[in-house]
Amino acid sequence: MSQDQSSAPPAPSVPAAPEGPKAPAATGRGSGSRAQARTAVVWRVLREALDRRAKEGRSPRGPVLDVLDTGGGTGNFAVPIAALGHRVTVVDPSPDALFGLQRRAAEAGVAERVRGVQGDVHGLFEVVERGGYDVVLCHGVLEYVDDPADGVRNAVAALRPAGLLSLLAAGAGGAVLSRALAGHFTAARRALASPEGSWGGSDPMPRRFTPEQLSGLLTAEGLEISAVHGVRIFSDLVAGGLAEQEPGALDALLELEEAAAESPAFHAIAGQLHLLATRG
Template sequence: MTMVDRRRRSVRTALVAEALRVALAARARTEPGAGLDIVDLGGGTGGFAVPLAVEGHRVTVVDPSPDALASLERRASDEGVSDLVRGVQGDAAELPGLAGESAADAVLCHGVLEVVDDPVQALQAMASVLRPGGVLSLLVAQRNAVVLARALAGHLAEARIALQDPDGRWGATDPMPRRFDEAEITRQLADAGFVVHTVHGVRTFADLVPSAFVDTEPGAAESLAELERAASRHPAFRALATQLHILATR
């Protein structure tokens, strides 16, 4: 990954990492001992899992890709946390059997609910592996953003389809199986037994500001990150964010 790629990824993930760190710190204050037990569903190569392990948490990554899990193993080894990171091949439907019932203080589900066969079943599986009071960090694609993006790109018919489609898709060739809106996803969380505490908008501006500006203008990446942070909880701007980051407890 180049320095430019890292800078743009940092802008896009900083808010999620910051909010997650605060939630985990609050959970840690209620749990004696060192570190938390965390399950990262679809955690891939360990972009979140390895930094959490560096902080002293025990992380199980459940992912269907053996290649991703091999990269996870190398990454954990490079950071000296192989003893704290465990990779398990599987998917959301298998989560309780792979991670264990009531075995986790936190579950991460970032960019996974869009592609599972049954989102409701997946949320129920996540609830089952959490201990009482455990934290769910959920990151999902939002419908409104793709409607705006297709319209700005001149694809007006596709924007209208995405606005009306039950899964928030703009057509048969849309690579995203489904998108959510805030009311829909918070309702599904409540049905699965979760209490929602915070909802942040993620990538409200990061996908709209030209890459050339962010990558070359001094201080632009930092300014964009500050703008994202300021807009993340503002209801009007949150409704336009590419993703929603939700923190909930069981």
Template sequence: MTDRTSAAAGGAGRAGSDGPARAANTARTAVVWDALSGLLEKLGRGGPLDVVDAGGGTGGAAVPLAELGHRVTVVEPSPDSLAALERRAAERGVRVRGVQGELGDLSGLFAPGSTDLVLVHNVLEYVDDPAAALGDVVGVVRPGGAVSVLAANAVAGALHRALGGHLTDARTLLGDAGGRWGETDPMPRRFTRSGLLELVERSGLTGASIRGVRVFTDLVPGQVWEGDAQAGRHLVELERAAAEHPELLGIASQLHVLAHRS
């Protein structure tokens, strides 16, 4: 990882000194940034890339990527989020293109095979047809380019419901094809490891790798952050270690997949 990439990864090494909120956020994102850092180096060989962040919101990922010198476009349905993205980019002194649109609009916004990397983070849970949406994504990726998918883990969802005392909900979630515990579940869809990998492979992507994100962060009691300036740094280190153990995928709140267009 280059110095610039490390800086854009959210300052993970400084998490313990930047306060509880910054530390918790870094612990939640460090594993994803570590994986993206290696991917960016391979795809770009040190040069700028054309990156699309589908559903990129206010630029939490897009702005750091732009700081690395990449050409980033955020496709986002919310005009308020796009306005916040513009402000965030301006504050950081970078340019990020913002376009109002949905995941299904990508084929009309970008030429086929014109993008090096597409981020699809926290989006597939909300689209009507994840398979069709991912197919639209793959269509704008160049041969040899890549897609990064981040999605909610159904098994972890059941674990969290059980730990909260909602045992019936947990059982329902495990048996539900969409990974939901009931009609009032705020999450429209969750994915299992096998289901997400199958979805990615059916879209035409190859060489998929998967890792767990927020394995422990969402399970650690809030009291851990009180009075311990080093807790954030230790949690980041724990999350990075957990990502190397596929046995822990089941309890990760999110699943992160990187795959390539052949």
């Protein structure tokens, strides 16, 4: 399942070519888009991690990183990463998503740095090299796979020694809170009691995670977790229109999201959880 098929909103457009330290427009600040505010925290953290990795020069390509995006869909993260000058391979089961990826990469002027292959995380090494990547993205994937532990295991096995894994998954606590605030108390109670964080057959998300569950999946594979961030802590809870009622409100919402993202007190109620971890 690609990120485009999950509940994660689309990332914003990117410049046609990398421009040194200038980031693509995925920061969300000043963009006027509530959807961009929802993705801005992840992009900021990931961009900083990529910059550090590139400066360390551990990649065989020097400052150019080999990045694998499992379930990367139409390139919401892959294309901005390619715009920074890195080489990105996207694995996704959907031919339509991969076609959209090619079109988006071409429009951004980074087609030569983006490769799309059809497959999924369980059959990952049927289509990509084991141990061949400096960075692996596993965003919006674990919610849909039959065996999350196996999915993480394959993502880790795709990393080079000391490689970086970026994991983004739906948060169980955020779903409980959003259902309750919307007045769907039975659904909230079901999601709270469910080991999968799901409220039943009408729930479009098969599985959600607690921070402890995601951390456990990573440490079980010998990864060292360097950062945990709560994502969409407030954005999914603000009533439609409130964030657009006055100038600067969206930027203020983004600043609030960024301020709360690193606080463990808010991780349990985040709509999504983002973890960075390094392979030993």
